[in-house]
Amino acid sequence: MTINTLQIATIWLDGCSGCHMSLLDMDEHLEKIAHLFDMVYSPLVDSTSLPASVDLILIEGAVSSEKDLEHLMNARKSAACLVALGDCAVTGNVPSMRNSFSLSDVLATSYQKDVSANPQIPTGFVPALLEHVTPLHAHVQVDHFLPGCPPPASAIFALLSHLLQGKQPDVSKLSRFGS
Amino acid sequence: MTDHRLQNSVRQRHSLHPEDIVTLVIDGQQLTADPNDTLLTIAQAHNIHIPTLCFLEGISAYGGCRVCLVEVEGYGKLVPACLTHPAEGIIVRTQSPRVIEYRKKIVELLLSERNHICSVCVTNGHCELQQLASTLGITHIRYPGLFPSLAIDASNTRFIHDPNRCVLCSRCVRVCAEIEGAHTWDIIHRGIKSRVSADLNQPWKEAVTCTGCGKCVQACPTGALSEQGKAVGEMLKKRYTESTT
Numbered sequence: 001m002t003i004n005t006l007q008i009a010t011i012w013l014d015g016c017s018g019c020h021m022s023l024l025d026m027d028e029h030l031e032k033i034a035h036l037f038d039m040v041y042s043p044l045v046d047s048t049s050l051p052a053s054v055d056l057i058l059i060e061g062a063v064s065s066e067k068d069l070e071h072l073m074n075a076r077k078s079a080a081c082l083v084a085l086g087d088c089a090v091t092g093n094v095p096s097m098r099n100s101f102s103l104s105d106v107l108a109t110s111y112q113k114d115v116s117a118n119p120q121i122p123t124g125f126v127p128a129l130l131e132h133v134t135p136l137h138a139h140v141q142v143d144h145f146l147p148g149c150p151p152p153a154s155a156i157f158a159l160l161s162h163l164l165q166g167k168q169p170d171v172s173k174l175s176r177f178g179s
Numbered sequence: 180m181t182d183h184r185l186q187n188s189v190r191q192r193h194s195l196h197p198e199d200i201v202t203l204v205i206d207g208q209q210l211t212a213d214p215n216d217t218l219l220t221i222a223q224a225h226n227i228h229i230p231t232l233c234f235l236e237g238i239s240a241y242g243g244c245r246v247c248l249v250e251v252e253g254y255g256k257l258v259p260a261c262l263t264h265p266a267e268g269i270i271v272r273t274q275s276p277r278v279i280e281y282r283k284k285i286v287e288l289l290l291s292e293r294n295h296i297c298s299v300c301v302t303n304g305h306c307e308l309q310q311l312a313s314t315l316g317i318t319h320i321r322y323p324g325l326f327p328s329l330a331i332d333a334s335n336t337r338f339i340h341d342p343n344r345c346v347l348c349s350r351c352v353r354v355c356a357e358i359e360g361a362h363t364w365d366i367i368h369r370g371i372k373s374r375v376s377a378d379l380n381q382p383w384k385e386a387v388t389c390t391g392c393g394k395c396v397q398a399c400p401t402g403a404l405s406e407q408g409k410a411v412g413e414m415l416k417k418r419y420t421e422s423t424t
Contacts, residue, residue, distance in 0.1 A: 178297020
């Protein structure tokens with residue numbers, strides 16, 4: 001790692017991992033920017049804890065559970081620059097479809113309705129769900145938004161290469177909601 | 180606007196008396212126009228792009244979506260280009276920072292009002308609202324979503340009405356009343372509770388005035404009206420088993 005290498009992390013909240021797949025979909029373009037950063041924390045690498053300070057965090061997924069919120073708050077404290085990656089992080093997207101119903105109805109439908117063997121709502125081992133699913137900017141300041149479901153690899157590459165070179169990215173023409 | 184329409188427009192203008200022609204400026208261009216035209220049609224005839232949503236050529240203008248708002252010097256309020264006729268000497272700006280900021284706010288409010296989940300919408304990639312958001316450079320929605328709970332009407336054997344995607348542009352209402360002459364659709368309730376409904380709030384299949392022409396589906400800018408079988412949940416993979424191969 002050279003002294004100028006930026007420390008990057010990615011976080012996966014309530015999403016399908018499609019945005020991370022799109023990140024990997026940059027394929028050989030990753031090689032062009034790989035020397036500019038060090039991936040210090042991500043579902044894609046082995047490290048198990050987020051460093052106290054990183055330069056850039058890309059966050060996929062909406063905020064659906066208490067654990068998601070905790071991850072997001074830690075990320076904001078740690079990151080100099082925070083990017084909402086993909087529609088779930090930007091708008092809530094598919095996870096937010098449960099917002100039209102109460103949480104108790106959602107849980108009852110998922111775990112109790114039409115369940116014949118010992119229907120029960122989990123109370124431990126899994127993070128408690130929040131009443132509503134929200135995008136990242138409902139809780140913290142987000143520095144850049146990259147919509148798309150998932151954002152195309154070319155848009156992620158454009159965003160990353162601009163940020164790594166200290167430029168302000170404008171990716172509004174490269175991706176859109178639902179792309 | 181096509182060349183043919185432009186020629187028609189020019190021909191009509193030549194047939195006007197000089198006192199029936201107004202001069203105006205749109206985005207720095209000095210123009211002459213028929214005072215019966217609207218700012219939108221004048222701009223379109225001169226290749227000046229003003230975004231629209233509830234406007235649809237061939238049916239009456241409505242001015243409901245406010246996406247085509249423009250700034251006229253000396254007017255306190257922004258005005259909808261689709262309904263505003265030119266007055267002599269007015270100076271119109273279609274792309275000023277104020278206009279663009281209002282347009283963005285309007286589209287973000289539309290997106291926050293219902294459940295616009297583009298990724299699972301039947302019209303993803305062909306949606307005028309989605310395209311509008313993209314063209315305006317909207318990368319996120321600054322307002323919290325309302326997430327109303329709205330029932331889908333799939334009672335009609337050919338079409339689906341999904342109010343979750345509706346922006347109340349009323350293109351369906353106008354095309355049904357003015358072109359098909361059926362007036363099956365109208366808007367019920369008021370304000371935030373407004374909904375498009377068929378025949379005094381009946382399920383679509385029970386709307387006796389509906390001719391099944393499908394004009395409303397064609398006119399709808401979003402996924403609110405669609406054909407049966409096109410929704411994501413209805414896209415079934417064909418699996419070939421031994422008995423079918």
